[in-house]
Amino acid sequence: MVRAAVLLSLFSSLADAAPARPGCPTATARQRYLDGRKLLARGDAAAAVEQLDRALAECPAPAIEFHLATAFDHLGRLALALDALEKYLRSPAPLDNRAAVVAWADELRARAESARLGLPPPALPPRAPPGPPPPYLSDEESLVRAAALPPPVDDERWLFFASAGAAVDGGFQPGALSGHAGTAARAGASYQIGVGYRLSLRARLDFEVAVDGLLLPWARADAPGGNDVAFLTVIALGLRADIPLLERAGVRLLLSPSAAGGLGSVSADLDPNYQSTLALRFGLALAVERGPVGGFLEPESFLLLGGDVHGLQWTTGVTAGVRLRF
Numbered sequence: 009m010v011r012a013a014v015l016l017s018l019f020s021s022l023a024d025a026a027p028a029r030p031g032c033p034t035a036t037a038r039q040r041y042l043d044g045r046k047l048l049a050r051g052d053a054a055a056a057v058e059q060l061d062r063a064l065a066e067c068p069a070p071a072i073e074f075h076l077a078t079a080f081d082h083l084g085r086l087a088l089a090l091d092a093l094e095k096y097l098r099s100p101a102p103l104d105n106r107a108a109v110v111a112w113a114d115e116l117r118a119r120a121e122s123a124r125l126g127l128p129p130p131a132l133p134p135r136a137p138p139g140p141p142p143p144y145l146s147d148e149e150s151l152v153r154a155a156a157l158p159p160p161v162d163d164e165r166w167l168f169f170a171s172a173g174a175a176v177d178g179g180f181q182p183g184a185l186s187g188h189a190g191t192a193a194r195a196g197a198s199y200q201i202g203v204g205y206r207l208s209l210r211a212r213l214d215f216e217v218a219v220d221g222l223l224l225p226w227a228r229a230d231a232p233g234g235n236d237v238a239f240l241t242v243i244a245l246g247l248r249a250d251i252p253l254l255e256r257a258g259v260r261l262l263l264s265p266s267a268a269g270g271l272g273s274v275s276a277d278l279d280p281n282y283q284s285t286l287a288l289r290f291g292l293a294l295a296v297e298r299g300p301v302g303g304f305l306e307p308e309s310f311l312l313l314g315g316d317v318h319g320l321q322w323t324t325g326v327t328a329g330v331r332l333r334f
Contacts, residue, residue, distance in 0.1 A: 034067055044079075070095075073092045077092035090120060104139060172199045173306075178323055180224075185238055185275060200306075218289075240310070266290070268288070292306065301330070304330075
C-alpha cells in the first residue's frame with residue numbers, strides 16, 4: 009500500500025511537470041512557446057502569456073511555467089506568478105536554479121501579502137536573478153535569437169506634453185530690452201507646451217511643435233525701482249525619440265532626447281518692442297508612463313544664435329510635467 013502511494017505521488021508530480029501527450033512538443037506548441045519567449049524578451053508580457061498558455065495547454069513542461077511566472081511578475085499578477093513557480097518547483101527533473109527560484113517565490117509571497125493588506129511593497133534584500141530553466145527545446149535559445157520579433161509598436165501616434173519648472177541663466181545677459189538698459193537675473197521660471205506626431209512607430213521617433221519659455225527677473229538700469237520680468241519665448245520644430253529603459257508591471261521608463269530649432273524673442277513687460285533671435289533647443293527627458301499617461305523631468309538648454317540678440321548666448325532650465333499619448 010505504501011509503495012502504491014509513493015508511485016501515485018511520483019506519477020502525479022511527473023504529470024505536473026512533463027508533457028503528458030505523445031509526440032510533444034508538437035509543431036504548434038513549439039511555435040507558440042518560441043513566440044511567447046520572443047514576446048517576453050521584447051517586453052510584451054501580456055501577449056507572451058497568451059502564447060505560453062496555449063503551449064502549456066497543448067504540451068506542458070516546467071520551462072513554460074517558469075516563463076509564465078516571469079510574464080505574470082512583469083504584469084504585477086503576483087498570485088498567478090506564484091502559482092506558476094510552485095508548479096515549476098514541483099518538477100522531479102533536476103532544476104539547477106531551484107534555490108534562486110525558491111527565493112523568487114518567497115519574494116512574491118511577501119509582495120502579494122503586502123498588496124492584500126493594502127500596504128506598500130515590502131523592503132526586501134536584492135536577490136540574484138534565477139538562471140534558465142530546463143530547456144523545452146534543445147535549440148530554443150538559438151531559435152529565439154535568430155528569429156527575434158521586431159521592436160514593440162505603439163498604436164498611439166499623437167503626444168501632448170506640458171511642463172513647468174526652473175530656469176538658470178547660464179550665459180544670457182541681453183543688456184538692453186525694448187530700448188531700456190538693464191540686466192536679467194540669474195534664476196527664474198520656465199515652461200513648455202507642445203504636441204508631437206509619431207513619424208516612426210518602430211523607432212519611436214516623434215516630430216514635435218513646442219512653445220518654450222523662460223521668465224527671468226529684469227532690473228532696469230535707467231529708472232529707479234525699474235524691476236520687471238524678461239521673457240524668452242521660443243517656438244520650435246524638432247524631433248523627439250523615446251528610448252525604452254525598463255518595463256515592469258505595465259510601467260515604462262523611457263529616456264527621451266529631443267532637438268529643435270525655431271524663432272525666439274526676448275522682451276520685457278515695458279512696451280510692445282522685443283528683440284528677435286534664432287534659437288536651438290536641446291532636451292534630455294526621463295519619462296515614466298503607464299498606458300497612455302505619463303510624467304517627465306526634462307533638463308533643457310537654449311542656444312541663441314543671432315538676430316537682434318548680439319553674439320552667441322545660452323540659457324538652461326529644467327521642467328517637470330505630464331505627457332499624454334492618443
